Amino acid sequence: MEFLVADWLGTPAWFWLAFLGIVAALTAFDLGILHKEDREMGIGESLKLTAFYIGIALLFGVWVWFAKGGEAGMQYYTGFFIEKALSIDNVFVISLIFTFFAIPAKYQYRALLWGIMAVIVLRGLMIAGGAALVQEAYWVLYIFAAFLVFTGVKMFFTSDHDPDIGNNAVVRWISRHMRVTKELHAQKFFVKVPDESGNMVRAATPLFLALVIINLADLVFAVDSVPAIFAITTDTFIVYTSNIMAILGLRALYFALAAMINRFAYLKYALAAVLVFIGGKIFVADFLLGGAKFPPAISLGVTFALIASGVAYSLWKTRGEPAPL
Secondary structure (H helix, E strand, O other): OHHHHOEEOOEEHHHHHHHHHHHHHHHHHHHHHHOOOOOOOOHHHHHHHHHHHHHHHHHHHHHHHHHHOHHHHHHHHHHHHHHHHHHHHHHHHHHHHHHHOOOOHHHHHHHHHHHHHHHHHHHHHHHHHHHHHHHHOOOHHHHHHHHHHHHHHHHHHOOOOOOOHHHOHHHHHHHHHOOEOOOOOOOOOEEEEEOOOOOEEEEEOHHHHHHHHHHHHHHHHHHHHHHHHHOOOOOHHHHHHHHHHHHHOHHHHHHHHOOOHHHHOOHHHHHHHHHHHHHHHHHHHHHHOOOOOOOHHHHHHHHHHHHHHHHHHHHHHOOOOOOOO
């Protein structure tokens, strides 16, 4: 019992265990019941499952609100909405990766599941490192804030371009140092194949390469999202749970967004504005408000309004456009 109430990174251990239990239960339900067999997910099913995950995330936020206070609850929701919006760009890159490696839709869901399991661990390490830095040196937050403002301004003026996956250094390294089959072997990441002497040896499949590149892409996106959440709160529990709750539903959201990604062409400008706002409010709070906290309700309201406006404007401007083939 003492262990359960012991402080761990500023939050009782039982909070962390409850959250990890929810993540494990959702993953088991998703993989063990909803998707025991590899199959293609339709847009309708994708949207229903996405609504389910968002509902769970919002309910978890209610629990955070009552357990840790209204300010923590608003910080959680702000972080969740930011990460959810930033994940739309992630969906576009994941779609390109699957297309490059010619991964059929029926195998993509399982690859995304294992990718997200890795993300839960990698994001945890990044957030723990960021929390340690901020605790030891508060000025690190100013670096995060300046980086967010710079990234947001850059997003306003740079055009989108497709990543050159074929020339990715990791893809080239794996191809040189590991055997990689030219064809898929259902949902398997590794298979036994005969070598030049006829001996059976282990080889990676294109699905494994896709999984590796997806996780690397997430690390790149985390460079934006993790500082953004630390600019909202330094509570490690809020930072981690809001990130993971947004990511958990990404694999369900992917199949709906991948089919209509062209409809969100103008969302990046709203995301750029969000990053500039989140980074800028650190400087406003510390240098113009004399160190007073920026009101969490305003942060949540502005963030939600910018993202909602970006989605609405994108859908309006692209109405009637055919989906890409």
